[in-house]
Every structure is written in C-alpha cells, then in structure tokens.
Amino acid sequence: xxxxTIIFIVSAFLSIVANAQDYNSIMNGDFKDAINMHQNGxxxxxxxxxxxxxxxxxxLAQFELARNFDSGMGCSVDFNEAYKWMSKAAYNTTxxxxxxxxxxxxxxxxxxxxxxxxxGMGTSKNMAEAVKLWQKxxxxxxxxxxxxxxxxxxxxxxxxxxxxxxxxxAKDMFKMASDLGDPDAPYYLAEFYAQxxxxxTQSDSEAFKYIKLSAERGYADGQCLLGExxxxxxxxxxxxxxxxxxxxxxxxxxGNSNAIGYLTExxxxx
Numbered sequence: 001x002x003x004x005t006i007i008f009i010v011s012a013f014l015s016i017v018a019n020a021q022d023y024n025s026i027m028n029g030d031f032k033d034a035i036n037m038h039q040n041g042x043x044x045x046x047x048x049x050x051x052x053x054x055x056x057x058x059x060l061a062q063f064e065l066a067r068n069f070d071s072g073m074g075c076s077v078d079f080n081e082a083y084k085w086m087s088k089a090a091y092n093t094t095x096x097x098x099x100x101x102x103x104x105x106x107x108x109x110x111x112x113x114x115x116x117x118x119x120g121m122g123t124s125k126n127m128a129e130a131v132k133l134w135q136k137x138x139x140x141x142x143x144x145x146x147x148x149x150x151x152x153x154x155x156x157x158x159x160x161x162x163x164x165x166x167x168x169x170a171k172d173m174f175k176m177a178s179d180l181g182d183p184d185a186p187y188y189l190a191e192f193y194a195q196x197x198x199x200x201t202q203s204d205s206e207a208f209k210y211i212k213l214s215a216e217r218g219y220a221d222g223q224c225l226l227g228e229x230x231x232x233x234x235x236x237x238x239x240x241x242x243x244x245x246x247x248x249x250x251x252x253x254x255g256n257s258n259a260i261g262y263l264t265e266x267x268x269x270x
Contacts (some may be wrong), residue, residue, distance in 0.1 A: 248270075
C-alpha cells in the first residue's frame with residue numbers, strides 16, 4: 001500500500017511553522033532531531049524521541065509512532081501498540097489547529113485503523129467498524145483517500161460490514177479511487193465494463209483502457225492480465241507475444257506467480 005514518507009512530513013511542517021507558533025519548539029527541537037536520526041539510520045534513537053512527542057499529544061508523532069510499531073522501525077513489531085497510537089492520532093483533537101496539508105494525516109490514520117479492524121491486528125476483527133473508519137478517511141484529501149475508496153468499493157461489492165451489496169456504488173467507489181491515481185482500482189473497475197454490470201455499459205474498449213491503466217501504474221495483477229490479453233488477442237486487441245512477455249516480466253519482478261508461470265513455460269528469464 002502507498003505511504004507519504006517521513007521526509008514529506010518535514011516539508012509539510014516547514015510550511016506551517018509561521019502559522020502555528022505552538023509547533024515552533026517541537027519542529028526545531030525533538031521532532032527535527034527524530035527526523036535527522038531516522039535519516040541517519042539511528043532508528044532506535046529516533047523512535048525514542050518520537051515516542052516522547054507522541055506521549056505529549058503531538059498528532060503527527062502519534063501517527064509515525066504507530067507506523068514504527070507496525071513495521072518494526074526502531075522497535076519490535078507490536079500491533080497492539082500500533083493500534084493504540086493510530087487511534088490516538090486519528091481522534092486527536094489538535095488536528096483542527098494545523099493547516100490542511102498536515103491535517104491530511106488524520107485521514108491516513110483512519111485508513112490504517114480500518115485495516116487493523118479488517119485484519120484483526122491489534123484489535124478484534126470488526127468489518128462494520130472498518131467500513132465506518134474508511135468512510136471517515138475518504139473525506140480527507142490525502143493519498144490515503146484513494147485507498148479508502150478502494151476498500152469501500154470492495155465493501156459494496158461483497159457486502160462487507162453490514163453494507164448492502166450494491167454494484168453501482170462499488171463501481172463509483174472504484175472510479176473515485178482510480179481518478180485519484182490508485183493503481184489497483186482500474187483493474188477492478190475494468191470488470192464492470194467487461195461484464196456490463198453496476199450500471200456500466202458493456203465496453204471492451206473501456207475494460208481494456210482500465211486494465212492498461214492499472215498495468216501502467218504498476219499493479220502486478222493488471223500487468224499480468226494485460227500480458228494475457230496481448231498474448232491471446234482478447235477484447236479486440238491484436239495478438240502480440242513480445243508485448244505480452246514485456247508485461248509479464250514487469251509482473252514477475254513483483255512476484256506475480258501467474259506471470260512467472262507464463263515466462264517459465266516459454267523459457268523466458270526476467
């Protein structure tokens with residue numbers, strides 16, 4: 001899944017210091033130190049400083065601390081701690097005191113909380129709660145907004161968390177995620193045009209357009225399927241094995257087992 005880097009957080013803070021006097025001492029003190037330590041590979045020291053800021057109620061530090069516990073950056077992986085700190089970040093009431101460019105991280109926190117509830121990491125599995133959290137996260141204009149729409153698309157498609165199955169709403173969610181640049185969403189959106197479901201008019205050309213878009217954005221399943229289309233001449237495309245191999249290689253490099261199988265059968269290395 002796609003993440004804003006900690007370096008981007010620094011640049012975001014640099015743009016708000018003049019508007020948020022209360023953050024000056026944090027930005028120029030422990031937070032800056034934590035960033036520098038992280039960039040220099042001093043992950044444990046960075047984690048300690050970030051934890052100190054999180055405990056003082058600094059929302060971005062709470063978000064970053066949760067990600068540390070989620071990924072084991074400077075600490076042991078601990079999903080209970082990750083969930084605890086992500087919850088604090090999501091519901092921190094001080095987000096409304098900072099500019100919108102930084103406030104977007106609150107939407108990221110809601111997205112991750114949804115994933116934790118869906119998977120049962122750090123909390124009990126609760127799909128209904130996951131859906132509510134993604135609905136909240138989708139209202140924030142952050143890179144994670146697309147992820148929230150994608151998950152809601154699955155929710156309406158499969159009836160998750162008490163949602164009524166609604167293919168039209170599922171299509172709309174996938175379309176919004178796709179329009180925001182998500183690489184997976186076009187792959188799932190293509191099915192609606194391939195089959196003419198969810199209010200979409202059946203169109204091989206539209207289906208191909210979205211599959212190709214997904215592949216171009218780097219989604220391995222989309223790359224593999226695009227290879228199959230070129231190799232077999234599906235949905236109105238001329239057969240083109242060299243082009244199929246090119247896309248299978250891209251998918252194989254990401255570990256796609258089907259693409260690896262096709263290349264192995266052809267005796268092609270990648």
